[in-house]
Amino acid sequence: MTTSTLGLDARLSGDESAELRELRRAIHGDPELRFDEHRTGERLRAFLDGIGELRPGVAGTGLVWTLRGDQPGPSILVRADMDAYPVTEESGAPFASRTPGVSHACGHDVHMTVAAGLARRIAAGGLPRGTLTVLFQPAEEIPFGQPSGARAVLDSGALAERYDAVLGLHCWPELEVGSIGIDGEIAMAAKDAFRVEFDGEAAHVAMPTGGRDALVALSAFVLQFYAVVPRRRDASEPVALNIGTASAGNSQSQLPPASVLTGTIRTHHRATRDRIVAAVDALAEGVAVAHGVGAHVTWSDAMPAVQNAPELVARASAALGPIAVTEGLGLPMASEDFALLDALGPGLYLKLGVSGDETRHALHSPRFAPDERAIDVGVDALETIIRDLLEDER
CATH class of the missing domain: 3.30.70.360 (Alpha-Beta Plaits)
Structure with missing residues (x-):
């Protein structure tokens, strides 16, 4: 089992980090609502062009990216949600939403950027065994009576029937940037x-x-x-x-x-x-x-509760070392259709600390503004967990 002292001292190169911020800001300034994430998907396709296998058009606007290792091994799925939220942004950022009434007030732009950066990082470092799949999922935000994007992806048949681990993460303004929250059992209500x-x-x-x-x-x-x-x-x-x-x-x-x-x-x-x-x-x-x-x-x-698998909680906590926050996370009462992916295998839903000195506004607030250093931390954390899981003999 690997150990890590990552955090704000993440291992991304300066060029890599800048490129991810550029991607995030491009997505952030041009947000799209549920099942309408066409330009968002095109940006992700361009960013991942020529790396691994890429299947667009999943559940309409979603993408599935796959990298296969040289040898058989664990199969791991990472999910990132794509849609923006129906609120006018008031962050004052120079790259703020250009679409009135729509913004990435829930941090999905960060989630996609972390997942895309992870895909590039894993591909560059090589995958000696196993399979890594990244799902960019549309329509996580669900107005009353509307369909779930996760359900639409499952119904599309684009994913395998079973994975050894299903990973996700969400911006969490209650945690400082540089930390990763890991709930011991229930991660979302x-x-x-x-x-x-x-x-x-x-x-x-x-x-x-x-x-x-x-x-x-x-x-x-x-x-x-x-x-x-x-x-x-x-x-x-x-x-x-x-x-x-x-x-x-x-x-x-x-x-x-x-x-x-x-x-x-x-x-x-x-x-x-x-x-x-x-x-x-x-x-x-x-x-x-x-x-x-x-x-x-x-x-x-x-929507059922999001439940973290005990074995993945233990592995991730040990792998992430001092940046893993396992106490004082409070009772999770937000909900997530990531819960539906539990049907595919044991899950682990992480909470990515995004609060810096001037970025402490709540999710869904028009002033929500995550600290961009969290992108580097998220990529590094997921890679650390994934490479640790790939050490298992299967």
Whole structure:
């Protein structure tokens, strides 16, 4: 098993590091939303041209890059997500998004750059045994009721049926640049999204008894959601709840005949998830009865938790040495469709420290600005883990 003292003292050459920053900034300034990552894919194709095997057009805009070693050995998959996020950037960077309403506020530009740099690094250093596959996956961000990019890739048949290790990473502003977070078990929470529609009857505000107000019903649901639903969990169970959108009506003088809201729950355990889902369903039904309206609840976008394989946690922690952060990471409540790739083999999802002196804004913030030194660290860390895993006799 190899050991490492990497970190900000990463092994990328000056030219290599500059080239990766140039790639990242080109992608960052021209962001594209889910399943529309055409120019992004072309940039990656050009960067990897002539190195290994490259299959474009996976799930529409994704790419699969493969390098085969000289001898049989472990098969390893690395995944990087491609899509940007629907928010206008306010970072002030000279290479900021040129597309209003769209930016890489979740760091996927960094993820792609790390994966592309890794591919070049491994190819340049040689792969004596085994197989390395890098998946550039579209559409990780999933609006309500929309398909998962990971699911689309799996359905495409572009990947092997089984890998010895499935690796991924995500920018993590809670960690300092130069560090890599490794969760001992659950790296990302399970997710369920819901939509609640209330059906009432329109009426003039001067004659409210002739109608049934769907907006008042929605308001009651929102207030009771945060009071009632948390009581369906034990205090020791990690749960995150949110109602993120709400809409109703088109006139100030009318009782709205319909209203709709969407929200999400994040959990770690199946039993907890089932209780929370049941509580949401029961709350919608109760509010409907109390306000004389109809209610319809739709559940969508179910995503299991991302679970790190214990053996990969141990190997990576030892290989990365002092830059590996295994304590104090908190309870992970974000979700990721990387979880679906668990069907392909044991997984390890790393958290790439990206916070420097002036880059401490949260993911999805319009001011999110990761420290670019994290790119070098990410490439070095993944290469260290992969070469350690390739030492196994299979």
